Amino acid sequence: MQQIIPESTSPISPTLQTGVRRLGINPNHWYVVARTSEVINKPLSVTIWKKAIALYRDSTGKVHALEDRCPHRQVKLSHGQVINNELECAYHGWRFNSEGECAAVPYLAANQKLPTCKIHHYPVKEQDGFIWLFPADVEPNIEPLGLPEWEHLNYIATVSVINTQAHYSYLIENLMDMYHGHLHQDLQAWAEASLQNIDEDENSVHAHYTAQSYYKIDKIWSISQLFFPALRRLHPEPLDVSYVYPHWVSTLGNDFKIYCLLCPVNETETKAYLIHFTSLNAFWRLHKLPVWFRRFIKDSLFGAAQKLLDGLVIQDVKMIEEEQQAYLQNSQIRNYELNRALVSVQKLMKTQIEKLG
Ligand code: FES
C-alpha cells in the first residue's frame, strides 16, 4: 500500500508514542545475537529480550544456542567449556548436548540414572558474517533477512556495534527519520532529506526520501572520499530507508547500502550491528580482474568507513539515550512529531506484538 504524504501533517497521538516504549518483541523473527567471529570454541553469553543464551561452536564448527542456565543449580552454562560436542558446566561438570539434554554427570554412581532435566535450545544459523537466532518456542517458518553484499566481491563492508541504554523503538525511529541529518553535519553523511512517499505492509515500512549525498563512488580513487572530507561534493540521490521488522535497511543512491541488525536486550537496552557497504559496481574494469585479486581488494578495504560509521553511532546514541531518560522521568510528556514515516513505524511495532494475541 502506498501512502502519499499529505500537505499538512499532524502530531502522533501521545498514547501511541508512550505505549511503544514498553513494547516487547515479536519472537517469531530471526534476530542477530553475535558476529560469526565472536563465537569460538569457548561459550559466549548473549541476551535477546531478557533471555540469556549460551552460544558455542562444536568440534565440527557448527554453532549451537542453549538456554544459559544449568538445570542442576541454575548457574550460567556459559562459564563452562565445550568438550567435544557438549557444553560442560563449570560448577560440577554436568554436560549438555545441543538438544539441551543432560548427557553426562562425572560422578554418576553405577546405580544412578542420568537426570532427565532438559534446557531450551534455539534455532540458530550462521549466515553472512552473523549469528541469527530465532527466539520463539516454535520452529521457524521464515528465513533470516540475509546480507547478500557480505560475500559479494563488489562490496566493501564496515561494521560498527551499537550498545545503547534505550528501547529499540528509539533506535528504529532514529534510523527511519532522515531529517536527523542535521545531527551529523560535521560528519557529512547526507543533507536536505525530503520524505516523498511511504510503502507499507504487515512486516515492513519503506520510506522514500530525496536527499543530497556527499559521496560519489564512480572512480576507484573516489573511495578516498570516505577518509578526506575535502573531496566530497553534494549531489542529489534517492535515499530509501526500510524497517523490515525487526531490522533496518537503507540505500543512498547506487553507492551505499546500510543494514542495522537488531538484538533488543530489554525495555531500556538494545544491541545492534550497523553494517555499511560501499559499492564497487561502477568500476566495470575491476570486474574483469581475477577473483583472488578482487577478494584481496575487498578484504584490504574492509572497515574503510569505520571512522564515519563510529562517529555517526556516537552522535545517535547520545540522542537516543537522552530520549529514553526523558521518557523514564516523565512518560506522559508529549512529543511533537511531523514525520509520517514514524507514525507507520510505531504502528508496525505495535501490530507485531498484537499478532501474538
Ligand atoms: S550447577 Fe551446573 S553442574 Fe552443578
Ligand SMILES: [Fe+2]
Ligand atoms: Fe544517525
